Each structure stands twice: as C-alpha cells, then as structure tokens.
Amino acid sequence: MARYLIRRLNLFLATSLVLFLVMFIVTSKFPVEHTFALTGLQSPTSQELAQIESDYQLDSSQLHQFFAYLQQRLSGNLGISATSQNPVIDELTAVLPASFELGIVAGLIALVLGLPLGVLASLSKHKITQHTIMAITLTGYSIPVFWLGLSLSLWFGVQLGWLPISGQINLLYDIRPVSGFLLIDTLLSDSQYATSAFIDALLHIILPAVTLAVLPFTVVVRITRAAMIAIMEQTYIKAAEARGLHTSIIVLRHALPNAFIPVLKNLGLMLGAFASYAMVVEVIFSWPGVGAWLVSGIYQRDYTVIQGGILAVALIIIFLSILIEVIHTAMNPLSRKELYAAN
Template sequence: MILRYLARRLFLLGFVFVALTIFVFSLNYLFPGDLVSNLTGLRDITPEQHQQLQHTLGLDQSLWQQYIEYNRRLLAGDWGLSFASQQSVLHEIDRVLPATLELASYALCLSLLVGIPLGLLAAVKKDSVLDKLISGLALIGYSMPVFWLALVCIMLFSLQLGWLPTSGRLGVLFEVPAQTGFVFIDILLTPAIDRSAAAYDALLHLALPTLILASYPTNVMIRFVRQSMLEVLEQNYIKTARAKGLSRAQVLYRHGLRNALLPVTRQVGLQFSTLITLAMLTEVIFSWPGIGQWLIDSIYQRNYPAIQAGLLVVSSLVICVNMLTEILHTLFNPLARKL
C-alpha cells in the first residue's frame, strides 16, 4: 500500500517537473530578443558564432528535439550566462539561494513555535477572553500587509529606537567569506574574527526580517491549529474518553493533541511556499542578498536567462517541499493512504 502510494506520488512529481520545464523552455520564445541570446546569455554574438550556437543548441531541429537538448543542458549544469554579469547563472543561484533558505527556515520554525501553542491554547480556552484575544490578534496580523509591517518595524526598531539594523546580513566590521552561504556556518569556519561578536551581529541582522517574514504564516498557523483542535474535540472518541473518566489533560494529550497536529505536516509545505513568495518582498525591503532580491533585480534588468533559472529553482523547491510534506502526512496518517 505504501509503496503504491509512493509510486503514484513520484509519478505525479515527475509529471509536474516535465510541465515546469516545458513552461520554462517556452519562455525562450516568449521573451523579446534573439533566441540564441535568451538561451545562452551571451551578448554581441558574431554571425559565425550565432550559426554555430544554433547548431549546438539544436535550434535547426524540431521543437521536441530542442526541448530534449534543453533538458540535457539543464542536467549538465549548463544554464547559460547572466546578461548582467556574464557569469554562470547556476553559480549565481548557488551564491544567493542559501540566504533565502536560511531566512525562510528560521521564519518557518518561528511560525511553528509560536503558532501551534497559541492555536492549541485558543482551542482549549474556546470562547474565553484569551481565545478572543488570540483570535483577534491573529485576524489583525493576517490582514496586515507584510511590506507595510516591515516599513513600520524599520521605522520603530531601527530608526527610532536603534535596536536593530535596517539591512544586510552582517555588519561591515566583520569580514566573513561566503564558503557555504549560510552566515552562521561561515562565521564558524572563519578563524580570524571574533566569532561570538560576529554571530551576535548576524543574529541582530536576522531578527527583524525573520519576524516580518514569519508574521503571516504564524497567524495562518494559529487559525489552522485552533480549527483543527476544535474539530478533534468534537469527535466521538474524545467524548468516549471523557466518559471513561480520563482527565481533561489526559484526553487532550493522548487523543486530541496528536490527532489535531496531523494536518499540520501538510500545512508546513503550504506555508513554506508562502514564505518563499513573501521572501521576495522581505529581501528587497531589508536588502537581504537572497534569490528573491536577485530575481527581482533580474526582472528589472530584463535578464532573461536569470529569470528562467530563478523561476525553475524556486518552483522546483516549492514542489519538492510540498511533495515531501504530503508524503510525511500520509505516513503519519494511515487514513490518508486510502484517498
């Protein structure tokens, strides 16, 4: 049963990737400009080079053969050159992607650590003052635009109070070479600096973007967990457990909590997708050197090879995380395997 389910999911994953690559490949024909330049990222191509590249890229063949050749280049790591820097697009993605993963991971962890307990507390204290307060704050946070909240927090905590920096990942006093792309790991790998001071400075730079980015998924998680817990508490097995004489704490822990948190595994994938999307706004506002800011800059510069590669990487990341959480949810919940 499990193997059959995994086979279906992997087949679906392959189908989605094929559809994604077809869409990204078709962008070469939709973008303005020369097709060879859009595929390679090269500028000022001579007529001789243009003719040779057409043959190399398979542009003198059918669309199906061009698509196969395009996938072959993707698997070989030949993603073209950036119009802006004339460097490998894959190299640039490798440089900016860790910053986005770092920011999104911390924001997701923060949303889970805050959203799940508050959601459970609101459900247990249903219709109380605490429930109304938590639900009201979650509704306000859910309705608040992320970019507006970011600007207000910068004005308050950075400009007025001076507690937190306004932009960047690390202060100019610390020279930390990017070895892995993850700032705290790079600090540990750099011997000639004060690691504790550098880590504290990196934490200050990370605090405000993480809080802003985590605000929306935290409010969604509060409302989702509260609703899930309330639905579980209305089930017959909960009433039977109470009738057997179990205490309220035993009923909540043994029966309510585990069943209410099962749908959260699937919700994690959805919220990660939201975080990747919101990271583009957050990175631009806080000058965070991640793939979101890089992709926005590429759009402004009409850097078509970078736009295609960024779209492919971000979409693939979202698809893989959603598929992984879907599989984990099914492994934890046997009833879902029958769907």
C-alpha cells in the same frame, strides 16, 4: 508505501517537465534575440554562435530544440548573467542558502509560537482570551507584508535603532562559506570574531524573519485552534479522560498529533504564497536571497537570470509541496487507509 512514493516521484517529474516546457516556450517569446535569451551572450562571436546553435540545435525541429534545451538546463548550463557576466548557476547557488535560511527561521518561528498559542486558544475557557487571540491573528493575517516590513524597519531599525534593517551580516565580518547558511557558518568559523559574527547574523535575521513569519503564524494559530476544538469533542478524547489520563497528556499525545494533520496540509497549500512573500521581504530588507536576486534580474531585463530564478523557485515549491504531502501521509495513518482503498 513504496508504490505511493514512486507515484509521488512520478508526479514531481511530470510537473517539472511541464515547467520546463513552459519555460522553453516563454524563452522563445522573449522580445530579444533568441540566442541572447538562451545564453545571456549579448554579442556572440561567430564561433560562439555556432557553438550555441549546436548546443541548442536551433536548426532542427521544435521537439529536438526542446530536448536540447532540457539537456542543457539539466546539466546545469543556465547561461551567463547579462549584467554580471557570471554563470547563472554560480549566482544561484550563492543566493539560495540565504533564502532557505530566512524561510526556515520564519517557518520555525511560525510553528513554534503558533502551535502552542493555537492550543491555548482552544483550551481557554475565557471568552476574552479567545476573542483577543482571534482578533490579533485576524489582524496579522490581513496586514500587507510590504507595509509590515517597512513599518517594522522604521520602528525598530530607524527610530529605535535596535536592529539592523538590511543585509544578512555586517560587511566587516569575513566569513568563509561552508554550508551557505550564515548562522551555521559563523559558528563553524575559526575567526576570533566568530561569536560576535553569529550574534550579528542573528540580529540581522530577526526583522525579516518576523515579518515573513506573521502570515504563516496566524494561519497556524487559527487552524490549530479550529482543529483542537473539533478534536477535543471527539469520543476518543472523552475515553482518554475516562481512563483518568492527565489533561496535558491527553493534549500532547492524543489531541495534538491529530490536530497537526490539518495544519500540515494547510502549510503545503500556503507554500506558494509563502515564497512570494519571502521575495517581497527579501527586497525590503535587501536580503541576499533568490527573491531579491530575481527581482533585480527582472528590473535589468536579465533574461537568463529570470529563467534561472523562476526554474529554481518553481522546482523547490513543487518538491516541497510533494514532500509535505508525503510527510502528511506518513504522519496520518487515516490517509494511508484511503490509500489502500484507492489502490
């Protein structure tokens, strides 16, 4: 197992290195002054220019330049934002938790609702129930997320006025960031309005999270159903029935752990699509996350912000997909069997 983990870590490092290499090459191709693309300084003084040249070793060979670039980026120097003149790393740490909050809530909604519905769809004997669930999930799967987001905010936000449609929390509440996750921070806050702030934050997250959850939810339902149908015909399920176990115990202890394995694998594959959907959703609902920040950076030709955003998002996706693979291996003893055979 240790050997396997080291190999996965190795994969993470190698992929990240390739990512940095691509970013390095792309940075030199931006249609602006190279120093501006690297640091975000619009008109550096001669002193600053000398500093930049020594930092990034602009006089040396390309290889040396790459290592200098790597050193700067890894030490947290992502340059400053050309529009706000703040360090990019500070802006990034400010927007990342909001994105994580949205992603986690959406993922939880998809899993918590999707798994039981998939199991129900597979166990249901009625053709009508099965077809209804399948039709609904297929519809959800094929709805474009930007249209869904706009329609939901139009119906529930504008016409019905039930839910707020933009931002993370009402600006009237002053919440001191502790973890960066507003849902947690509002609970930790000692202000007298902490509870109402929490409720407000909860109301704010409903629409974006639901919009983002629709796609993974439908995928989870469909895969869970397919896997459950296949597994319920297996001999070990029949054997468990022959042992006189109750159906609910069979489903919970024997069928579901086996059915969750392909679901997990597909979640890993879906991560990239999920991240790009999250960006669209953040823009639609003005969610102060990394997606909205990156898109506004692109509009403003803020090259340092673009680099920082792409680096952060790509690194997170690489890390999470490797993490999911490791969890998949840990949960699925059968894949460990292949592991032993492969080594």
